[in-house]
Amino acid sequence: MLVRDAMTTLVLTIGPTHTLRQAACLMAGRRVGAAVVFDTDTSGLGILTERDVLNSVGCGQDPDRETAHAHTTTAVVFASPDWTLEEAAGAMTRGGFRHLIVLDDREPVGIVSVRDIVRCWTLASGAAPDPARPGAVAV
Template structure:
């Protein structure tokens, strides 16, 4: 699946000459957290987000540093911070280093970029022009649609058990030393022991996601590994 499959087409944009008041009003009116900034030709030159507008003297949130902190900042850094918190146009406060994607960018890379850079939305660019946006909300909507459309597969209890065991076998977090999965009429019962509460949750989720699972009964006990024992590769 690619960015084109979930992106919002025709993103709202502003120009560097737009006022920050206009940018804030657009974000509020459309309930979005950021806007791509484009030049007169429509090419992407930056992005302005809620974070760029959060530190302002108008709401008493402008940066204030102790004198000893200022000693560690260069005059250029202090001047740049001053402009960013008091600028009147989008061009003065926007983030210029923009992470963007193309319509063909795979969704796993989209998510990886969002996590790496801590951003909520990525402009979709084609031939230097912004043609859309992929936001976290777009990803959630796609996920919800896929979950709703999952077939309620009616498989035999034995096949379901094999599916769960396949899912939790071979992974580095695989439960050990002992675990049993019993399935009767779509009800999964988990017994045995795992090394941590996190692994217990992972096993339970694997059982819950098995096609046809109607209910999961968790009787797993948590038995931490002995101190000094080594993790199996």
């Protein structure tokens, strides 16, 4: 199975000046654990995850004053839609992260998470979808 089969294609993209509260509200509203941060000044892509927000708040920082820029990971490992899920899981394991931005022709086309990979592997093993939780499986 390939990354393109597992990735979420609705990518939340924010700017570097979004506050962490704004980012968290947008991520919660979309029910996603990460946002692509696009900096028009540098044309660079980064990623802000729920863990980044949690770490900031846990350190006592003000989510209304802290910006995405200050907490964005810019040394990002990108995946290709043609990677296997095993390749994506290996990159996540080696890098110690749970989300990969998927690029096609240098454009973000999706995000794949550990949850996406586990869902696909579980469905491939024959587990039935859990009707109480869309996208989840009953095991």
